[in-house]
Amino acid sequence: MNRLPRIAPLLALLALAGCSRSEEKPPEIVRPVLSVVIEPKTVETFGFAGSVEPQYSADLAFRLLGRVVSRDVKVGDLVTKGTTIAALDPTALELAVQASKADLSNAQAQFANAAASEERQRALLASANTSQSVFDAAQQARQAAAAGVERANAALAKSQEQLGYARLFSDFDGVVTAVGAEVGQTVSPGQTIVTVARTDPREAVVDIPDQLTGD
Structure with a gap:
């Protein structure tokens, strides 16, 4: 009869011990702290003279030897x-x-x-009123005359082409940046008459000392 009161306190202690274990928190993870040491450093700035120039330009020249009778543009003109x-x-x-x-x-x-002579000889040959050799000669004369027409056509085309080269045109939109010949001057083939540059895009041209570029 006296055993039950003794067991009851023991059970109570065990229950309290179980509750205390369940309430324990897991240990916190300590994360490492990263640090950076900042040191003062002198910053140098440099200034250099430069210019903004067109990225693309072309020297325009005649293909022929001749005397300049007109120049319709000057430096700064837009074309x-x-x-x-x-x-x-x-x-x-x-x-x-x-x-x-x-x-x-x-x-x-x-x-x-x-x-016409070939056709006459052809008709005469058909009626046996001329020889084959005479007809052959007329045929060869007609072929030679045809070749002469071809050569004359080619010569005319060439002379017209040369006449076209007497005028100089701009190949693109741009601005005249330099002039290389004046009116009345005799110029050679390929001699620059004017320089034309595209207005866009442009690039900055700056001279930087080699010791700063590492070259």
Whole structure:
């Protein structure tokens, strides 16, 4: 009869011990602290002179030897693609075109006569009123005249092309940045007449000492 009162306090102690264990918190994780040491440092600044220049430019020149009779632009002028920049004296070139046209007309007349002669000899040969050799000669004359027309056409095209080279045009929109020839001056093929630069894009050109660039 006296055992029950003795066991009851023991059970109470065990229950309290279990509760205390369940209420214990896990240990906190201590994270390492990262630190950076900041030291003062002298910052140097430099200033350099420079210029903003066009990234693309072109030297425009004639393909022919000749005397400049006009220059329609000066430094600072804005030009568009196809604008006439300058012109050479076209007199000799125009005479060459006229001569080529006359040569072509003469060649065409010779071809017409040779072709008509060939047709006559063909008809005579068919009626046995001429020989094969005479017909062959007429045929060869017609072929030679045709070749003459081709050469005259090529010569005319060449002279017209040369006349076109007497005028200088801008290949793109831009601004005139330099002039290399004046009116009345005789220029050689490839000699710069003007320099034209695109207005965009541009680039900064600055001279920096080698000791600062590491070169």
